[in-house]
Amino acid sequence: xxxxxxxxxxxxxxxxxxxxxxxxxxxxxxxxxxxxxxxxxxxxxxxxxxxxxxxxxxxxxxxxxxxxxxxxxxxxxxxxxxxxxxxxxxxxxxxxxxxxxxxxxxxxxxxxxxxxxxxxxxxxxxxxxxxxxxxxxxxxxxxxxxxxxxxxxxxxxxxxxxxxxxxxxxxxxxxxxxxxxxxxxxxxxxxxxxxxxxxxxxxxxxxxxxxxxxxxxxxxxxxxxxxxxxxxxxxxxxxxxxxxxxxxxxxxxxxxxxxxxxxxxxxxxxxxxxxxx
Amino acid sequence: xxxxxxxxxxxxxxxxxxxxxxxxxxxxxxxxxxxxxxxxxxxxxxxxxxxxxxxxxxxxxxxxxxxxxxxxxxxxxxxxxxxxxxxxxxxxxxxxxxxxxxxxxxxxxxxxxxxxxxxxxxxxxxxxxxxxxxxxxxxxxxxxxxxxxxxxxxxxxxxxxxxxxxxxxxxxxxxxxxxxxxxxxxxxxxxxxxxxxxxxxxxxxxxxxxxxxxxxxxxxxxxxxxxxxxxxxxxxxxxxxxxxxxxxxxxxxxxxxxxxxxxxxxxxxxxxxxxxxxxxxxxxxxxxxxxxxxxxxxxxxxxxxxxxxxxxxxxxxxxxxxxxxx
Numbered sequence: 001x002x003x004x005x006x007x008x009x010x011x012x013x014x015x016x017x018x019x020x021x022x023x024x025x026x027x028x029x030x031x032x033x034x035x036x037x038x039x040x041x042x043x044x045x046x047x048x049x050x051x052x053x054x055x056x057x058x059x060x061x062x063x064x065x066x067x068x069x070x071x072x073x074x075x076x077x078x079x080x081x082x083x084x085x086x087x088x089x090x091x092x093x094x095x096x097x098x099x100x101x102x103x104x105x106x107x108x109x110x111x112x113x114x115x116x117x118x119x120x121x122x123x124x125x126x127x128x129x130x131x132x133x134x135x136x137x138x139x140x141x142x143x144x145x146x147x148x149x150x151x152x153x154x155x156x157x158x159x160x161x162x163x164x165x166x167x168x169x170x171x172x173x174x175x176x177x178x179x180x181x182x183x184x185x186x187x188x189x190x191x192x193x194x195x196x197x198x199x200x201x202x203x204x205x206x207x208x209x210x211x212x213x214x215x216x217x218x219x220x221x222x223x224x225x226x227x228x229x230x231x232x233x234x235x236x237x238x239x240x241x242x243x244x245x246x247x248x249x250x251x252x253x254x255x256x257x258x259x260x261x262x263x264x265x266x267x268x269x270x271x272x273x274x275x276x277x
Numbered sequence: 278x279x280x281x282x283x284x285x286x287x288x289x290x291x292x293x294x295x296x297x298x299x300x301x302x303x304x305x306x307x308x309x310x311x312x313x314x315x316x317x318x319x320x321x322x323x324x325x326x327x328x329x330x331x332x333x334x335x336x337x338x339x340x341x342x343x344x345x346x347x348x349x350x351x352x353x354x355x356x357x358x359x360x361x362x363x364x365x366x367x368x369x370x371x372x373x374x375x376x377x378x379x380x381x382x383x384x385x386x387x388x389x390x391x392x393x394x395x396x397x398x399x400x401x402x403x404x405x406x407x408x409x410x411x412x413x414x415x416x417x418x419x420x421x422x423x424x425x426x427x428x429x430x431x432x433x434x435x436x437x438x439x440x441x442x443x444x445x446x447x448x449x450x451x452x453x454x455x456x457x458x459x460x461x462x463x464x465x466x467x468x469x470x471x472x473x474x475x476x477x478x479x480x481x482x483x484x485x486x487x488x489x490x491x492x493x494x495x496x497x498x499x500x501x502x503x504x505x506x507x508x509x510x511x512x513x514x515x516x517x518x519x520x521x522x523x524x525x526x527x528x529x530x531x532x533x534x535x536x537x538x539x540x541x542x543x544x545x546x547x548x549x550x551x552x553x554x555x556x557x558x559x560x561x562x563x564x565x566x567x568x569x570x571x572x573x574x575x576x577x578x579x580x581x582x583x584x585x586x587x588x589x590x591x592x593x594x595x596x597x598x599x600x601x602x603x
Binding site: 057061103104110111112113114115117118120121122123124125126127128129130132133151152155156158159162 | 353
């Protein structure tokens with residue numbers, strides 16, 4: 001899939017994510033929109049996994065540490081055929097398996113996440129398992145800005161470098177906002193590049209909405225070191241009134257807001273299609 | 278460990294001296310890992326206290342050191358297990374079950390990966406080191422988590438069998454070991470089944486439902502009571518969860534009094550699990566939970582602490598006699 005095709009797809013994925021959050025009456029809208037391009041890239045280009053190979057021992061693994069942004073993941077995985085799109089109409093409904101964080105009851109989900117600071121240690125174990133067994137699969141996780149305040153991340157950061165896990169990739173959805181406000185005000189974590197480098201990681205910073213740049217950052221080898229990607233993103237990306245607005249962390253659009261957001265995304269998609277044509 | 282009278286009783290019963298359950302665990306794990314290259318131990322600077330130094334030397338590719346980082350230890354153990362490794366995460370129970378409780382709950386139990394967590398030097402094994410190093414809360418917190426088999430073996434036999442069970446299990450298991458040398462309390466030829474208590478002695482006056490390293494004291498107390506004409510049933514509840522409710526109910530129906538014994542705070546452990554089981558079935562025998570009370574725990578060697586709180590032949594016999602008098 002070309003970068004342009006991914007961009008075109010992103011409008012539909014954003015719309016689906018918004019409609020499912022609207023239907024659920026709950027969800028993490030802003031962070032979902034900030035990480036959606038990363039997830040789409042992973043599932044459409046990077047990860048060596050398909051709905052048919054979810055049980056293969058040598059598949060790549062993706063564990064979403066910032067589990068609260070599961071709605072974006074649901075939209076991307078449904079689009080790839082892991083489960084029927086109609087299932088997403090049940091998200092957060094009574095007795096639905098599609099809850100507000102990833103669980104292994106959903107086809108293709110690797111682990112039950114949602115409590116922050118858990119994904120990286122788990123992925124470290126997975127990457128170690130691959131090394132022990134001589135398997136070539138890679139392990140990916142997605143972290144959030146606010147999540148980095150959890151100390152367990154730093155335990156894992158130390159250990160991953162100690163074990164030279166060059167089959168491990170951690171991507172930070174660096175939208176600089178968390179539930180209370182700007183991360184720099186809640187608990188400053190910069191300079192992230194220097195910190196992760198000092199821990200022994202290869203660090204690359206890119207625009208998290210630029211498929212070409214992200215692809216290069218993720219797929220360029222990093223021998224002897226785990227890879228930390230600072231994906232600079234925009235919280236609420238793609239919807240004008242949601243971009244960089246803290247209240248959309250877990251804001252649910254009203255009927256009118258949803259209509260406006262969908263209209264904006266359709267207009268942007270139409271404009272791009274016309275430009276391509 | 279014992280008073281002279283208790284020691285004499287153990288000799289009279291012909292109980293042989295074994296070694297620390299922790300040592301039995303380490304040897305058993307090494308044997309299993311030698312035969313199964315897929316088995317991995319994960320340690321948090323704890324291979325010495327976990328008696329796994331020989332394992333580490335013999336099988337360096339099957340041990341992962343994470344440093345003093347218990348949250349990371351459980352996450353890594355879960356990740357290894359999720360990728361098909363038979364992973365045993367080994368760390369002092371006091372840290373493993375308090376600092377890493379969320380990882381146990383989510384990464385292991387909620388995610389339902391077949392990881393084994395091993396709480397070493399549990400209870401008051403580190404008695405003299407103070408409450409930072411005691412794990413008197415672990416039954417309570419682990420019982421409150423869904424999807425976990427929780428085992429506290431009484432002797433080397435139960436330890437060996439529990440480790441073998443855990444290695445073959447397809448679901449999360451927590452094992453709890455102490456570091457004092459144990460007497461062999463389980464007779465040769467006994468069958469070990471997770472979730473099924475082992476009856477060590479039949480009796481009708483009082484039933485001692487004991488777990489882990491307290492079982493020996495219940496057994497000695499039963500023998501002591503027998504000399505005074507009282508018959509005491511003794512069961513080893515090696516599995517705290519799932520609880521052998523049939524054995525609990527049989528004791529409640531058939532014995533005049535029930536005494537639970539555990540190396541744990543009286544809240545949330547075996548005793549309260551037994552009490553809830555009895556009450557739900559409409560049974561109300563004379564009843565006492567023997568454990569550590571809700572107070573700053575006295576310090577000293579494990580044996581000192583046990584004696585202080587009545588976890589001894591003499592203390593348990595007195596508790597039983599007191600209940601039977603009322």
